[in-house]
Amino acid sequence: MSTQSATAANSGLPSPASPLLVGDHPALDFLNSIFSPAGSPVDFLESGNSLAIWMQAAKVVPDRVVQSLAAFSPEQKDVLVVRVRELREYFRALLFKRQAAHEAGAPLLHDSDIGFMNDFLRAAPLLQQLCLDDGVVKLLALRDLSKPVSVIAEIASFCADLLANHPIDQVRKCENHACSLWFLDAKRGPKRRWCSMAVCGNRAKVAAHRARLKKDA
Numbered sequence: 557m558s559t560q561s562a563t564a565a566n567s568g569l570p571s572p573a574s575p576l577l578v579g580d581h582p583a584l585d586f587l588n589s590i591f592s593p594a595g596s597p598v599d600f601l602e603s604g605n606s607l608a609i610w611m612q613a614a615k616v617v618p619d620r621v622v623q624s625l626a627a628f629s630p631e632q633k634d635v636l637v638v639r640v641r642e643l644r645e646y647f648r649a650l651l652f653k654r655q656a657a658h659e660a661g662a663p664l665l666h667d668s669d670i671g672f673m674n675d676f677l678r679a680a681p682l683l684q685q686l687c688l689d690d691g692v693v694k695l696l697a698l699r700d701l702s703k704p705v706s707v708i709a710e711i712a713s714f715c716a717d718l719l720a721n722h723p724i725d726q727v728r729k730c731e732n733h734a735c736s737l738w739f740l741d742a743k744r745g746p747k748r749r750w751c752s753m754a755v756c757g758n759r760a761k762v763a764a765h766r767a768r769l770k771k772d773a
């Protein structure tokens with residue numbers, strides 16, 4: 557385990573093996589795999605090994621994808637995680653850009669914005685095949701998982717799902733400006749404002765209370 561992850565584990569903070577899953581969508585849990593719980597960033601995807609641990613614990617992809625990682629060499633996994641982080645930061649920039657365009661009433665995204673995502677998706681296309689599940693024939697679309705790039709295509713696939721299948725109003729960043737966490741708010745009822753009520757929600761309540769006391773003094 558790396559120093560950074562060991563620090564997180566020892567301090568009771570989330571680690572690749574017990575990740576933070578507040579996103580309510582795999583793409584946003586993926587985006588939240590780097591965050592700054594105590595002022596300095598903790599990256600759950602800092603090495604090929606931590607990527608494998610995080611993917612197993614976060615359950616963002618089918619088990620067969622997680623299992624495919626075990627077949628890759630440590631060097632292959634380290635090359636893979638660099639590209640996975642590249643995808644993560646491209647996706648983060650895309651969400652910020654889309655949000656800004658939405659607020660400005662401009663077209664949300666252009667072909668040039670989504671081209672990189674399509675490159676990742678095309679790197680390992682889905683192939684239709686018949687499978688037997690307890691004697692029942694099922695038609696599935698699966699990827700050939702023999703190459704590391706297939707893992708990136710799987711991750712790109714749920715990022716693409718968020719962009720294509722969820723209204724932009726439901727995809728939000730925590731209202732605490734110092735917090736980098738994103739979440740999907742697809743539930744009915746009051747609007748979700750915080751990554752976690754226990755952390756950022758309470759912090760905002762305390763700050764508002766202090767501001768009221770100051771005003772009344």
Ligand SMILES: [Zn+2]
Pocket residue numbers: 730731732735736737750751752755756
């Ligand atoms: Zn927050």
